[in-house]
Amino acid sequence: MIPAPFGYERPTTVADAIRVLAENADEAKVIAGGHSLLPMMKLRFAQPAVLVDIGNIDELKGIETSGDRIVIGATTTHATVAGSALLAERVPLLAYAASQVGDPQVRHRGTIGGSLAHSDPAADFTAVMLALGASVRATGSSGEREISTDDLFVDLLTTSLEPDEILTSISVPALNGAGAAYEKHAHPASGYAVVGVAAVVKVEGGNFTSARIAVTGATSKATRATAAEQALVGKPANADTIAAAAAQAADGLELNGDVYASAEYRGQLIKVLAKRAITRAAGL
Numbered sequence: 001m002i003p004a005p006f007g008y009e010r011p012t013t014v015a016d017a018i019r020v021l022a023e024n025a026d027e028a029k030v031i032a033g034g035h036s037l038l039p040m041m042k043l044r045f046a047q048p049a050v051l052v053d054i055g056n057i058d059e060l061k062g063i064e065t066s067g068d069r070i071v072i073g074a075t076t077t078h079a080t081v082a083g084s085a086l087l088a089e090r091v092p093l094l095a096y097a098a099s100q101v102g103d104p105q106v107r108h109r110g111t112i113g114g115s116l117a118h119s120d121p122a123a124d125f126t127a128v129m130l131a132l133g134a135s136v137r138a139t140g141s142s143g144e145r146e147i148s149t150d151d152l153f154v155d156l157l158t159t160s161l162e163p164d165e166i167l168t169s170i171s172v173p174a175l176n177g178a179g180a181a182y183e184k185h186a187h188p189a190s191g192y193a194v195v196g197v198a199a200v201v202k203v204e205g206g207n208f209t210s211a212r213i214a215v216t217g218a219t220s221k222a223t224r225a226t227a228a229e230q231a232l233v234g235k236p237a238n239a240d241t242i243a244a245a246a247a248q249a250a251d252g253l254e255l256n257g258d259v260y261a262s263a264e265y266r267g268q269l270i271k272v273l274a275k276r277a278i279t280r281a282a283g284l
């Protein structure tokens with residue numbers, strides 16, 4: 001399958017990339033690892049007139065600390081995230097989640113920014129970043145802004161990024177004593193989440209004092225399991241509390257059914273994986 005003809009630009013600065021995007025209004029699209037965009041172009045679901053390849057922009061790569069946060073450049077690959085000693089020490093959940101993406105080829109081409117900007121309903125990092133309370137930085141013709149991941153994922157393959165905006169980095173808060181875990185039932189061929197659940201919980205004085213639980217694979221976009229979060233906070237950190245919270249993890253979610261799994265099956269998987277993820281995150 002061959003994509004429709006397109007122009008190709010390879011800027012070396014974010015400013016130049018934004019200029020090309022703005023000049024081509026809604027006709028241009030950013031390409032990073034190309035692991036979601038190219039298949040869509042080959043199927044002619046996407047037909048951008050111009051591709052703006054951001055792979056040659058050095059300022060978009062890398063992982064560093066900034067105060068008590070970790071900042072990851074948008075074009076950092078999943079393989080780099082998986083192998084990062086800094087992340088292994090400070091936010092091991094990120095390195096683990098990256099190691100669970102697809103296969104080695106996908107991990108060496110796919111980027112963390114591309115994964116969030118694409119808002120694939122079965123992606124891993126969408127749920128993981130929601131649970132971590134991460135935010136992204138976006139730069140466009142009207143300047144720079146910070147977007148909480150709670151506000152980034154709008155719908156199926158749709159984010160709150162403007163067409164001329166580039167997601168430049170992801171900022172992840174320190175865990176500050178919270179525990180974190182991600183559990184995925186992976187599609188055996190692609191590795192995508194049939195369902196995935198990420199949990200970040202804090203236990204103090206024997207009680208859950210904070211909880212962020214996020215689900216991927218089951219709904220049109222990654223989403224928080226707020227009923228389960230509320231069922232944890234203020235309660236004793238034990239198996240009964242976790243079982244009761246996990247039983248509510250699919251409450252209020254509009255579940256998808258498809259050839260891989262029915263909505264009912266996904267609902268059951270959410271409960272099972274939520275229980276495992278919360279238990280691991282709580283260290284029980």
Ligand SMILES: Cc1cc2nc3c(=O)[nH]c(=O)nc-3n(C[C@H](O)[C@H](O)[C@H](O)COP(=O)(O)OP(=O)(O)OC[C@H]3O[C@@H](n4cnc5c(N)ncnc54)[C@H](O)[C@@H]3O)c2cc1C
Pocket residue numbers: 029030031032033034035036037038054074075078100101102103106109110111112113114115117118122123124125161165166167168190191192193
């Ligand atoms: C066989 C296969 C298996 C996979 N398995 C998994 C899996 O198990 N788990 C998982 O989570 N993912 C999986 N993926 C997806 C992959 O991990 C990539 O992360 C994903 O394709 C998007 O990243 P990319 O850099 O390739 O983005 P691209 O394909 O280049 O872009 C995707 C979209 O995001 C936009 N975009 C990209 N970067 C930016 C940016 N910085 N700012 C603004 N917009 C941007 C593009 O315009 C495009 O619309 C798989 C992909 C394949 C092909």
